[in-house]
Amino acid sequence: MNVSPAFLIDGYWPPLYPRIEYDAEVMLGRAKELGCSVVRFPSVGKWATYPSEIMPPHPDLGGRDLIAETIEVARKLDTRVVLYLSVGHALPESLVRGSRPDWGALEDDGNLPCSRQFFGGEGVVPLDTFGRYWTDILRMVDELLERYEVAALYLDGPYYGWHYWEGLISQAAGTQETYLRETGRPLPRNADGITAEVQDFWRWAADKLLMLFQEIRTRAQAAGVPVMFNLCAGKAGCEDISDKLLALADGCLLERIMGGLKGFAKARRAGCFVWQYASHHTYWPRLSSPTLESDVLFAASETVRYGGRPIYANAGRFAYSMPGAGLQQAFHLLGEQSGWLAHASKVVQAAVVLPSESPSAGHGADIPRSVPALIDAFDSGSLSAEARFLDALEQKPPIAVFPSSWRLDEIPVSEVEAYAEGGGVALFFVGEREGGLSPGIKKLLSLASLRVSEDVSRALALHQFDDHVGVAGGAEYLQDGLHAYDLYLQSDLVPGPMPVGGMPGFQPSGDCEIHGWLVTGTQWKRLTPLAWSRRAGSGCVITVATDLDVILARTGERRVAQFLNSLLKIYLTPTPRVEFANDCVDVQHTFYQQDKSWLLVLSDHLCRGKTSRPLPDFRITLPSGALRQSIRIMPNASGAIADASTGVIDVRGLCIQSHVYLKFEETL
Structure with a gap:
């Protein structure tokens, strides 16, 4: 996982929802073609993808066990499977009303909140995390860890209220009884506004979410399975618990909206492995285009630059249309080079x-x-x-x-x-x-x-x-x-x-x-x-x-x-460096080094995959002797690169579309 980009098969989109059109050999084969040796697969999206005794199964499942099918193919392809599990995440209204009414969060009037659309299909409603659901989600963790051998467990949570209902205090019996039993105080109502009692509740709720996470992690540790989580779960009402969750976790995922310097700094400070979505995970998965995939690759290289690993969301789109040959090669080579990058140091x-x-x-x-x-x-x-x-x-x-x-x-x-x-x-x-x-x-x-x-x-x-x-x-x-x-x-x-x-x-x-x-x-x-x-x-x-x-x-x-x-x-003469014949500050560059080899990543902020444009001639200076070009990764790019004997490489006539990867090795 520290080496390969990850391939996301999302339970909220095709080929798993609304109908199951899933073929594990096709999907994992696509992952391998694109250089991914890690797949994230859902145990539950809106419904269970396996015959669970706790979570109601997907209406189209028909007795299949999609997790087992995926793991079987993964073994043949030397691919690792990370299992997704939502914890406190909203679920379909029909599932809650029809099968698990004691899981639902309630408003002050005793009714379920109005459902909200989340991706395709029917609307979802929030859960009462501190009621019966608490016991059931731990049973589900045990069920998954006992049945399947996976590389890691990824938690989308733990949440209380979740997203659209952030700040909602569920008036369901589960939370009421638990709060009264543990604090000796009645549960405050949402109509009370922001009071000292409400703030006390959220401090208690934050501690409960941390306790739930610790319970899951203890079970996973006993099975030798690392635990990752979505950093979006770091907010419990008015309480920020992200640092405490990071201290408990082995890794985390950053949505692109939570990525960049701040998100990576928090995660890396805690010593966590980091995933980041390489595209917005709400993209309609049947769509693929050179523009979209170039943007994905650009984001992926940014993630690697920050010290994390990209996760291609939603990779389910590749079941229906693959990107062009040049971008396929770029995906594959980026994955291939991830092993090198994992042991390289950024300059x-x-x-x-x-x-x-x-x-x-x-x-x-x-x-x-x-x-x-x-x-x-x-x-x-x-x-x-x-x-x-x-x-x-x-x-x-x-x-x-x-x-x-x-x-x-x-x-x-x-x-x-x-x-x-x-x-x-x-x-x-x-x-x-x-x-x-x-x-x-x-x-x-x-x-x-x-x-x-x-x-x-x-x-x-x-x-x-x-x-x-x-x-x-x-x-x-x-x-x-x-x-x-x-x-x-x-x-x-x-x-x-x-x-x-x-x-x-x-x-x-x-x-x-x-x-x-x-x-x-x-x-x-x-x-x-x-x-x-x-x-x-x-x-x-x-x-x-x-x-x-x-x-x-x-x-x-x-x-x-x-x-x-x-x-x-005026003050710096950085080495290694890139010098353009004339001003070209839109092209960002990053160097990586491992022993006697170097990788240069050029990213064009103006093109971003929309078109190809010529760059001014430029010179690469490396603190090395004789060099040879060992690999050239150029999706939709062309140009002449001269071998160097003095650590200086001249590049002329290079046309770039979004990004270019150049790798050099010392010959002596």
Whole structure:
């Protein structure tokens, strides 16, 4: 599982729902063709896929045991089967009403909540996890572990309320009786609103979900089976239990909406194996196209870059139509190279350093959007989410990026100074969403030897209203009512001004070098520096004083990338590196190394599989001697690559569609 991408056969979509059209040899054969030696198969989707004594079977099952059929074929193909089990996940209304009425959650009026659509077929309703269902789901775990030999157990849960009904306190007898017995208090009602009693209930519910997870894990451990779970289960009402679940689990799955730097950092910090969907798992599975599959491959390579393994969702679509020959080869080769990648190390040229705790709403709401965008922007090297927090500085990457989510009491001032003096480049983003000059910004500015004008600091009640940014009081060079779209970042590093949001004024002191100014769009008057650097030993501290979300929204990634790359290249000469004959910052690249071989992944953000476009000629420089090209993975790409005898490879006339994989090995 640490090597291969995973192939998802989903119980909510064909070929298992609404009708069973499942042929294990066809589906697992497809998985093998696409380089997957791991298959995730459902024990239950909306219904059981095997003759269960606990979960009502699929209406179309007809006595078949699809799990047994899958495992039998998997043995022949040397494929591992991970078994899916939903825990507290909503189930079809007809199943609950007709077969398991004591599983259903109830509203204050004693009725089932209205059903909601979830993928195809009939609607689903939430479950009363702490009632009879608790006992039955543990019986089902025992049933599965006793009958089947699987590589791992994947839990979609544990949930209480689940998704559409998050925050619902089930008034069913099971929860009422359990809560009264364990706490001595009556169950609060939903109509009570957010009260101290309701908050007490959710703390109790969070502990119960952790207990249920531990019960399942204990059973799985006794059978020698690892346990994974969906990180979406990390929320119980107002309680966040994701870190506690991660501490208990062997692995987790990230939905694409929960992936990126933040999700991977949480999982990797806990030492968990990570899966991430390579496509949105609600894609209609009968559809496949070069555009869709190129996007899937791009997401898959991103997941590998972060240190996880992709899971192709929903892979059931390949039962009906396979992608084109070029993409089939790319799938297969990506799977084939996953073994190499599992033992390779990423060439970390930059690391994002997050705070040790989840950011508060006022200080880190931009992380899920800003930081992945920043990762995509760099062409001077790849960022790594594997570097956990301050561990990143110990690894001494050439660049350490600090987003604006750092709290004042967490800023590692002495460590940052030591890192910079040792030759590192510390890059700070200090955008603020709230009024005033925060203590956090003051502290960060002190790292770059900037002093704040006293007049400005007294006047900085920064307000945002409609499309205007204004400053109340005596800041002489920021005018009240100044339009945000009249403000631009002007720098010699990029041609023409870049529109940005408003920021308070700062005055540089000491030996700071200014790289960008905030200017007005009418007079081009310099208002305040927005990017500056200060040398520290053999390294430096760079500060960019703007909300990255704002600058990305108003400027676009290409211009921001060009600015950042030009700024960083003043201080860095990364090796290995890729240098284009002219500006081509839309193409992101990542290096991997294992012993004397290298893999370069190029990803084109503009194409994303929609069309093919020529790239400027470029040069690859590796810190090696004689090299030969051992493998070329180029879906829908063409070009000439010259062998190198000096560690320098010239690439000319390369046309790229979404992504290209190039692998080189030393010949000596």
